[in-house]
Structures are given as structure tokens and as C-alpha cells.
Amino acid sequence: MGSIETQIAKGKRRRKLLAIVMTLGAVTLAVVYALWMFFTKGYSLTVLPAEAARTQQFAVQSGNALFIDNKLYVIGSNAAITVSAQKFRAASLTVNDASPSNIEVELQPLPATLNITTAPVARDIVWSVNGETVARAERLQTTLEPGNYTITARHPAYETASVRIDADIAAQIEQTLTLTPVRGEIQIDSSPQGASVTVNGKAAGQTPLSLDREGGEYTVTVEKTGYQVVSDTIALTASQRDPQRNYHLQPLQATVTVNATPAGGALxxxxxxxxxxxSIDADTAAQFRYAKPGYLSESRTLNLGPGETQTLSFALKKEMGSVRIEASEQASVEVNGQPQGNTxxxxxxxxxxxxxxxxxxGYRQVQQSVTPSQDSTKIVRVELLREFDARRREGKPLFVSGLGIQMIRVKPKAFTMGSPDNDSDRKSNEHQVDVDFSRPFWVSAHEITEAQYNASLGKAGGSTLPVTGVSWEQAAVFANWxxxxxxLLPFYVIRQGRVAGVKPSARGYRLPTEAEWEFIARLNRRAAPTRYVWGTQETLRDKQGNFADESVKGTQTFYLRGYNDGFAALAPVGSFKAERGGFYDLDGNAREWVHDRYTITPPDSERRYSDYLGAQRGDSHVVKGASYKTGRLKNIRASVRNGESTPAEDIGFRIARYDR
Structure with missing residues (x-):
């Protein structure tokens, strides 16, 4: 009894436990289902076209998702999927919260594969699809999207052939296109006729010749005794069905070797x-000529047979000619740099x-080039000119020797030098003198520089500053040098280093006269005489000339207030703008010695002086112009004159000479 009760009690406990387990399982399933419904999103996929849908396949590439038939369930935010079908290209896409619940995926069909060959096989066929060239090859291998196509094959040796292709999805198309050879006639002739013709190594007959052939390239050889062999390639094509050739045969040649002296001539x-x-044509006369400048040419005529060889020699003799050289002055002659004698x-x-x-x-050298000839005597006539005259004839600025002294020609006219009585700044020595000039004269554009003056002393170097600190006689000695x-005939007569007189008719260099200096400073290229070199205005513009400017304030009593020229002392010649006649520094930089002796005795006011050389006597000489030390405007007037007998650090000079 006790055993039965025990068994019953155990059974009750098992049933109770099973009920509990089943209850817990149901609750768990309910929770899982609830969680699934809460965290999972579903999508329905439709595959297009219908042919693709019949074999559709889906696969999840990444993410928490699964397919049930065409339904996609995604746990989480997104998933990567692949959609595929037979004969279609696979498609990949990402599905996420933004994707619609119904997704259409259209797949693209795979192309057809085409492989077309020809019979017979030919190289370099031009293939086209629907009229568009796509390849140049022995066969056509390509892919085609589904559709209808016309494939065309073109080759020069064949008739054009075409085939219609229906390309299905992913189809494998194999096709052989039959080519029909082109036929035509090859016309071959020669001059002269009767030449033997071989085609691709086989005898074909004699010219003129007509050959019926299929399209293609043919190697043609044309031969005739006594003539050079001709080889050619003839193409018979659809566009050229009757090619014609007419060969002008060249005779066989002979060979001539030429030995010639002197070398370097023209054959x-x-x-x-x-x-x-x-190489020359056989059985034909050929004229050989060998020539070289300076030699007498030689000629030979040869007529050689086919294949014959010969050596030909030339030995030229010098061609000599007579040349007579004459000059307006007896002078030395050089030929190609070698002295030959005098004219x-x-x-x-x-x-x-x-x-x-x-x-x-003393004269400009003349150089001429002449080519002598044995046929006649060549005459070389030379006119020798002094450098000054040569440059004048050329209309060029005159530069003296290698010193770089530019000379300016002045054509003067009568005028009255000095200052009028009504000039409030007039000094008592500024006598008015009526002067005239019988001939033009030349004056240097610049004051003589230190470097130019040093050359007369045999010294090298020196600056382009005007030479100063030289006496009047030193300036005259420079002019004579x-x-x-x-x-040129010197102007000054110098004895024992002193000027003893002048030669007025001499064309040598000298100092300009006071009349010449004042003419170029006041009237040259001007309508009327001016008060200053720059004109009549009483004010200075900056850099008008080299005067005592603001830079000397505190070092000398007089200076031009408010004026700046950029130099505290001497300036290189040409640093300032030239005046109207092309002369530099007439009104500043350095005062200048002129030819005239200085006197305060006025000349005859009733007389007009021609080529006035100034007073006959005097212990000093006239100095004209202003300098970098001049600090008062009235002392810059062109009529100002001073007498000096000793050198000074602000006195230089320029040179002059008569034109004729």
C-alpha cells in the first residue's frame, strides 16, 4: 500500500513539473515571437524581367538576415544581398531602414558571344557591326547585347561579304563567312617592249602583257638584256581591279672612278x-668636268659599255690674273694680310x-675684295680720305681716332657777341663785337676727358670726368698732338713747349674761339640769341646742368638755393641733357679755355670781324661758361667771360677745327 501511494505521489509531481515546463516554454515562445516581431523587418523582392524571375536566386552577403522564398527578413539596421538568375548579370544591393517594403530588382541580360571566321582564311579583314568598324583581324571575336546585327567583312582581295546575326541572351554564336575572291586584269608594259615578266617567281610572258588574276598582291619582275632589272609589287583589289604599269627600263650602267687634284673641287x-x-648610262656619251675656284677647269667625255669600269684623272692648273692697284695718295698695299709694296x-x-x-x-684705310681673272686686268682705284673727311662724307658723327671724341659740324652766321648795354647783369668786359665766319667749323660735343688727355701723355686709363687743372698751353699742345x-697740319706753332703763334689756314685741331663758343651757346639752332645756353627763362629746372647747388651749402658763400643737380663736384661728361645743338656741359660742369687772349680793351665797334681770333696781345686767355662752383645765376649767362693765366680745378676745355 505504501508502495502504491508512493508511486501515485511521484506521478503527481511529474505531471505538475511537466505542466510548469510547458507553461514556461509557451511563455518563452511568446517572448521570442514578440521580440522577433519587434526587431525584425520584412521586405518583398520582385525580380524583373519575368524571364529572370523564373530562375531567381537570393543570397545574403552580410548583416543579420534570411530569405524565405522571395521574402527578406532583416534583424538590425541593414543587410547586403545579391540577386541572380540564369543568363542575367547578378545585382548587388543594400537593404536598410530607408528601403521600401516592396523592392523591384531589374537584372540585365548577359551578352551573346560572337566568333566569326572566314573561308578562305584571310589576314587584315576589316570587320564592321551595323556599319561601324570594330576590328581589323583574321577573325571577329566580340560580345553583343541581345538584338539583331549585320556583320560585314571587307578585304582588298575579296568581295565584300555580310551576314545577319540574331543575338539572344548569353548565346554562343559560331559563324563562318564565305569570301569570294576579286578578279581582274593586270596590264604590264615596258619601254622598250619585249621584256620578260615573272609574277611571283613564275614566267608570265613578255611586255605588253595582260594577266587575269584573283585579288591579292603580286611580286613582278621585268627583265631585258642590256637594261636594269625592275622589281615591283602590284595589288589587285576590289577598288583597283585593273592595275596598269608601264616601266621605263634604264640601260645598264658603267662605273667611273675619278682622281682629281687639288682636292675639294666640284665634279x-x-x-x-x-x-x-x-655610275653612268652605258653606250651613252657622258661629259665629266672638274672645277675649283682659283684653277682652270678641265673636261673629259667618256662612252662606256654596260658594266665597264674606268679611272679618270684631273690635275688642274692655277688660274692667275693681273690686278693693278692705284690710290689718290701713295700708300702701302697688303694682299690677304701680306705686304706687297706701294701704289x-x-x-x-x-x-x-x-x-x-x-x-x-693719317688716312682711313680702304679695303676692297677682288677676284682676279686671266681674261683681263682688274683695276682697283682707291681714294684715301682722312678719317675726319671720311666720316663727314658719310654723314656720320665725327669721332677722332680711337679716343671717342665726337665732333659736331656747325654752319655759323654773322651775329653780335657780348651782352647789350641794357643788360643789368652785364660786366664791363662783355664787349659787343660784330663777327662773321667765312667757313663752317667743328666743335667737340663734350669737354675733353681725363682718359682722352692721358692718351696724349702716353698714359693708360683715366676717368670720363672732364680734365681740369691744365693750362691753356697744355690744352693747345693736346690739340697739336x-x-x-x-x-693734319697743326694749328699752333709751338717752340720749346710754348705757343709762339698760329697758322690760321691750318685744319688741325685747336681750341674754339670765343666767337665760336658764344655762337654755339647762344645762337646755333636758335631763332635769336639767348641769354643762357638753355634759353631766356630766369629759372633753373633740376638737373639743368652741374652748378653749385644745395649740396655745397655751408662750404661756399654763393649757391643756387633750392637747386639740385645730383653732383657736388665734377660730373662725368654727358651726365646732363645736351643743348639744342647737341653740345653737352656748355653751361656747367667745368669752365672752358677758348683760343682768344683776354683783354678788357674793347675792339673797334665800327668793324665787323671775320673769323675773329680775339686780341693779338694779352698775358691771359679767355675762359667761358660756368662750373660746378658757380653759385649765382647771372654768372651762368653765355656772354660771361673771364681772363685766367693759370690752371684751376674747375677749368677744362673742348676742341675745334675748321671744316675746310
Whole structure:
């Protein structure tokens, strides 16, 4: 009894436990289902086109998701999936919270694969699809999207062939296109006719010849005894069905080797330049000519048989010609740099371009080029001119020797030098003198520089500052030195280092006269005489000239207030703008010695002086112009004159000479 009750009690406990377990399982399933419904989102996928839907397949690439048929369930925010079907390209997409619940996926069909060959096989076929060239090859291998196509094959040796292709999805298309050879006639002729013709190595007959052939390229050889062999390639194509050739056969040639002295000449055959060895037409006369400048040319005529060889020699003799050289002055002659003697001179020279130089001290050398000839005497006539006259004839600015002294020609006219009585700044020594000029004269554009003056002393170097601190006689000695250097008659008579007189008719260099200096400073290229070099205005513009400006304030009593020229002392010549006639520094930089002796005795007021050289006596000489030390405007007037007998640090000079 006790055992039965025990068994019953155990059964009750098991049933109670099972009920509890089942209850817990149901609750768990309910919770899981609730969680599934809460965290899972479902999507319905539709595959297009219908043909793709029949074999559709889905796969999850990443994310927590699963497919049940075409339903996608995603746990979480997103999933990456792939949709595929037979004969279609697979599509990949990402599904997320923003995706619609119904998703359409359109798959693209796979292309058809096309492989077309030809019969017979041909290289370099031009393939086109629907009229568009796609390849140049022996066969066409390509892919086509589903559709209808016309495939065309073109080859020069075949008729154009086409085929219609229906390309299905993912189809494998194999096709052989039959090519029909082009046919035509090849016309071959020659001059002269009767030549043997071979085509692709096989005898075909003699010219003129007509050959019926299929399309293609043919190697043609044309041969005739006594003539050079001709080889050619002829193409018979759909666009050229009847090619024609007419070959002008060239005779077999002979060979000539030419030896010639002197070397370096020109070899011509029948007038055409050639080089040795030379090939010439056989059985035809050929004229050989060898020539070289300076030598007498030689000619030969040869007529050789086919394949014959010969050596031809030339030895040219020098061509000599007579040249006579004459000059307006007896002068030395150089030919190609070698002294030959003095003019007049007759020389026998080789017929080559020859440089002849005629030179004489004090004159510009003349150089001419002449080519002598044995046919006649060449005459070389030379007019020798002094450098000054040569440059004047050329209309160029005059530069003296190698010193770089520019000379300006002045054509003067009568005027009254000095200052009028009504000039409030007039000094008592500014006498009015009526002067005239019988001939033009030349004056240097710049004051003589230190470097130019040093050359007269045999010294090298020196600056472009005006030379100052020289006496009047030192300036005169410089002028004579320059005259002698140029071969001109010196103007000054110098004895024992002192000026003892002048030669008024001499064309040598000298100091300008006071009348000449004042003419170029006041009237040259002006309508009327001016008070200052720059004109009549009583004010200075900056950099008008080199005067005592603000830079000397505190070091000298008088200076031009408010004026600045950029230099506290001497300035290089040409630092300031030239006046109207092209002369520099007439009104500043350095005062200038002129030729005239200084006197305060007035000249005859009733007389007009021609080529006035100033007073006959006096212990000092006239100085004209202003300098970097001049600090008062009235002392810059062009009529101002001073007498000096000793050098000064602000006195320089410029040079002049008569024109004729």
C-alpha cells in the first residue's frame, strides 16, 4: 500500500513539473515571437524581367538576415544581398531602414558571344557591326547585347561579304563567312617592249602583257638584256581591279672612278654635281668636268659599255690674273694680310676672292675684295680720305681716332657777341663785337676727358670726368698732338713747349674761339640769341646742368638755393641733357679755355670781324661758361667771360677745327 501511494505521489509531481515546463516554454515562445516581431523587418523582392524571375536566386552577403522564398527578413539596421538568375548579370544591393517594403530588382541580360571566321582564311579583314568598324583581324571575336546585327567583312582581295546575326541572351554564336575572291586584269608594259615578266617567281610572258588574276598582291619582275632589272609589287583589289604599269627600263650602267687634284673641287657629269665613283648610262656619251675656284677647269667625255669600269684623272692648273692697284695718295698695299709694296702697283694673283688693303698714316684705310681673272686686268682705284673727311662724307658723327671724341659740324652766321648795354647783369668786359665766319667749323660735343688727355701723355686709363687743372698751353699742345696723330697740319706753332703763334689756314685741331663758343651757346639752332645756353627763362629746372647747388651749402658763400643737380663736384661728361645743338656741359660742369687772349680793351665797334681770333696781345686767355662752383645765376649767362693765366680745378676745355 505504501508502495502504491508512493508511486501515485511521484506521478503527481511529474505531471505538475511537466505542466510548469510547458507553461514556461509557451511563455518563452511568446517572448521570442514578440521580440522577433519587434526587431525584425520584412521586405518583398520582385525580380524583373519575368524571364529572370523564373530562375531567381537570393543570397545574403552580410548583416543579420534570411530569405524565405522571395521574402527578406532583416534583424538590425541593414543587410547586403545579391540577386541572380540564369543568363542575367547578378545585382548587388543594400537593404536598410530607408528601403521600401516592396523592392523591384531589374537584372540585365548577359551578352551573346560572337566568333566569326572566314573561308578562305584571310589576314587584315576589316570587320564592321551595323556599319561601324570594330576590328581589323583574321577573325571577329566580340560580345553583343541581345538584338539583331549585320556583320560585314571587307578585304582588298575579296568581295565584300555580310551576314545577319540574331543575338539572344548569353548565346554562343559560331559563324563562318564565305569570301569570294576579286578578279581582274593586270596590264604590264615596258619601254622598250619585249621584256620578260615573272609574277611571283613564275614566267608570265613578255611586255605588253595582260594577266587575269584573283585579288591579292603580286611580286613582278621585268627583265631585258642590256637594261636594269625592275622589281615591283602590284595589288589587285576590289577598288583597283585593273592595275596598269608601264616601266621605263634604264640601260645598264658603267662605273667611273675619278682622281682629281687639288682636292675639294666640284665634279659634274653632264652638268649635274656627283661624287666619285660615278655610275653612268652605258653606250651613252657622258661629259665629266672638274672645277675649283682659283684653277682652270678641265673636261673629259667618256662612252662606256654596260658594266665597264674606268679611272679618270684631273690635275688642274692655277688660274692667275693681273690686278693693278692705284690710290689718290701713295700708300702701302697688303694682299690677304701680306705686304706687297706701294701704289701704283701691278700684281699677278690667283683667281680667288682676294682682300686688298690700302693704308697710309693719317688716312682711313680702304679695303676692297677682288677676284682676279686671266681674261683681263682688274683695276682697283682707291681714294684715301682722312678719317675726319671720311666720316663727314658719310654723314656720320665725327669721332677722332680711337679716343671717342665726337665732333659736331656747325654752319655759323654773322651775329653780335657780348651782352647789350641794357643788360643789368652785364660786366664791363662783355664787349659787343660784330663777327662773321667765312667757313663752317667743328666743335667737340663734350669737354675733353681725363682718359682722352692721358692718351696724349702716353698714359693708360683715366676717368670720363672732364680734365681740369691744365693750362691753356697744355690744352693747345693736346690739340697739336691730336692733329699730328691724324696727319693734319697743326694749328699752333709751338717752340720749346710754348705757343709762339698760329697758322690760321691750318685744319688741325685747336681750341674754339670765343666767337665760336658764344655762337654755339647762344645762337646755333636758335631763332635769336639767348641769354643762357638753355634759353631766356630766369629759372633753373633740376638737373639743368652741374652748378653749385644745395649740396655745397655751408662750404661756399654763393649757391643756387633750392637747386639740385645730383653732383657736388665734377660730373662725368654727358651726365646732363645736351643743348639744342647737341653740345653737352656748355653751361656747367667745368669752365672752358677758348683760343682768344683776354683783354678788357674793347675792339673797334665800327668793324665787323671775320673769323675773329680775339686780341693779338694779352698775358691771359679767355675762359667761358660756368662750373660746378658757380653759385649765382647771372654768372651762368653765355656772354660771361673771364681772363685766367693759370690752371684751376674747375677749368677744362673742348676742341675745334675748321671744316675746310
Amino acid at each position: 659634274l657629269v653632264n652638268g649635274t654635281p656627283v661624287t666619285s665613283p660615278v 701704283p702697283l701691278t700684281l699677278s694673283l690667283q683667281a680667288l676672292p682676294t682682300d686688298i688693303v690700302v693704308r697710309k698714316p 691730336l692733329s699730328e696723330k691724324e696727319g
